[in-house]
Amino acid sequence: MKQDIKKFSNNIYQIDVFMEDKPGRMSCYYIDSTDPILIEVGPSNSFPYLITSLESLGINNVNRSAMTHLHLDHIGGIGHLVEKYKNHFVYIHELGIKHLPNPEKLWKAVSSIYTEEWLKENWGEIKPTPVKNINTLKDEQKISLGNKRNLQAIYGPGHAKHHYTFYDEYSGTLFMGDTLGLIYPHGDFVQPNLPPPDFSKEVLFETLDKLSNLELKYLALAHFGIHDKPYLLIENAKESIEVWIKFVSNLPTLSNAEAAKVLSEWLVSNYKVLGIDDNTINNYINNSHFEMQIQGIRNYLTK
Ligand SMILES: [Zn+2]
Numbered sequence: 096m097k098q099d100i101k102k103f104s105n106n107i108y109q110i111d112v113f114m115e116d117k118p119g120r121m122s123c124y125y126i127d128s129t130d131p132i133l134i135e136v137g138p139s140n141s142f143p144y145l146i147t148s149l150e151s152l153g154i155n156n157v158n159r160s161a162m163t164h165l166h167l168d169h170i171g172g173i174g175h176l177v178e179k180y181k182n183h184f185v186y187i188h189e190l191g192i193k194h195l196p197n198p199e200k201l202w203k204a205v206s207s208i209y210t211e212e213w214l215k216e217n218w219g220e221i222k223p224t225p226v227k228n229i230n231t232l233k234d235e236q237k238i239s240l241g242n243k244r245n246l247q248a249i250y251g252p253g254h255a256k257h258h259y260t261f262y263d264e265y266s267g268t269l270f271m272g273d274t275l276g277l278i279y280p281h282g283d284f285v286q287p288n289l290p291p292p293d294f295s296k297e298v299l300f301e302t303l304d305k306l307s308n309l310e311l312k313y314l315a316l317a318h319f320g321i322h323d324k325p326y327l328l329i330e331n332a333k334e335s336i337e338v339w340i341k342f343v344s345n346l347p348t349l350s351n352a353e354a355a356k357v358l359s360e361w362l363v364s365n366y367k368v369l370g371i372d373d374n375t376i377n378n379y380i381n382n383s384h385f386e387m388q389i390q391g392i393r394n395y396l397t398k
Pocket residue numbers: 166168169273317318
């Protein structure tokens with residue numbers, strides 16, 4: 096089975112879980128320490144890739160994991176994780192207690208955007224997680240990794256109201272989930288990710304400003320990988336979000352589908368002007384659900 100694991104300094108492993116069977120779409124992270132932890136699990140269909148990668152590192156049991164938020168590309172495989180590893184528990188926002196043991200509502204919410212057929216085929220069906228395997232997070236909670244190293248959970252709404260980022264002060268790495276947006280490998284600009292129903296510019300900017308106050312060396316994104324220049328990337332994300340909102344607010348008469356097409360075409364032309372190669376452009380465009388972005392922005396604009 097294909098694998099792509101990158102070891103960074105301070106024993107942080109980036110594991111590509113080949114979301115939708117493609118490379119460079121979804122990163123999980125494993126911090127190897129006295130008390131190790133997995134960050135994100137990925138969708139159900141990615142679970143075999145995750146396990147094969149962990150086993151190739153000689154890791155045959157994982158006691159705990161931390162999930163940034165309750166979107167299925169990040170947590171779809173949780174049920175598999177707690178079934179595979181004895182005594183495994185997951186750290187997650189308190190809404191996890193409500194939804195993970197009975198994931199039907201999560202499934203329905205995502206199906207309404209992507210369709211059920213698409214979800215089953217691309218991300219895979221989800222399994223319930225028993226309450227006993229769930230540990231709810233509190234803002235600023237420190238999860239000990241042993242040897243005086245901590246992973247601090249920082250509540251960070253804006254992309255989703257159930258979003259946490261995880262800060263490893265020891266390495267200066269912030270595990271961002273989807274708070275920032277997307278950076279596909281090549282890495283010097285951010286493409287926003289602003290889904291309904293929770294996206295709010297003010298809330299997200301407040302989160303990003305709070306995160307900018309941390310001492311950062313690296314941002315570890317779910318989509319995708321670890322990037323340096325953290326403060327520049329955060330500023331870049333904020334600029335792009337402003338521009339996107341303005342652009343979409345100027346398309347009031349178009350349907351969501353029409354506006355999505357106009358937005359993606361406009362982005363392609365912008366990226367070309369910036370001199371970005373076609374491969375990278377295709378990566379950004381094909382891996383983004385623009386109709387969802389339009390829905391998220393329009394929902395925010397009517398708030
Ligand atoms: Zn995501």
